Amino acid sequence: DTEVTQTPKHLVMGMTNKKSLKCEQHMGHRAMYWYKQKAKKPPELMFVYSYEKLSINESVPSRFSPECPNSSLLNLHLHALQPEDSALYLCASSQVGLEEKLFFGSGTQLSVL
């Protein structure tokens, strides 16, 4: 199984809502990532988990809260988002090592109204 599965594929939420994005992989990868991508822009790194511990937080606002319950799952909890947070949110996983070849999910297209 070489897939990274993200749910939901699309999400529309209001600025007062709380929602969660989910990501799952069964490749035995011990590194998992959240990236944010605006239209016609490159992906921007948000968070990195290594061995289920948060190792990198790229100064992401606290309205985004990541969680790694186990080595196969990664969540991104959303609360009080702003319209400018509308984007494609991509999850990825990789082996931990010198060559991080990332496997990406198809993403969650998020619209904040």
Next chain:
Amino acid sequence: SQQGEEDPQALSIQEGENATMNCSYKTSINNLQWYRQNSGRGLVHLILIRSNEREKHSGRLRVTLDTSKKSSSLLITASRAADTASYFCATGFSGGGADGLTFGKGTHLIIQP
């Protein structure tokens, strides 16, 4: 911060022609990778070249790396309509952990049938 800068930002060619995309980066790297993204989808890893390698081939793909100029190129030979996508270079400087990749701005490639 974005390290890679792709050139050109957009490229339109006829099916069967070769497509060349360039990438420049700023800091030391362990490796440089190229990814493809179809519209609104996740990224797919294409090829990785290590910092001590100068050229690498994979099917119709040829990647070169010049660490003295901090640049790389991706050549797609005998292009097909299915090659229409955005192509991103990504640089990694992991010290053995999971540090994430930094993506360049990307080249949007259109193959005209």
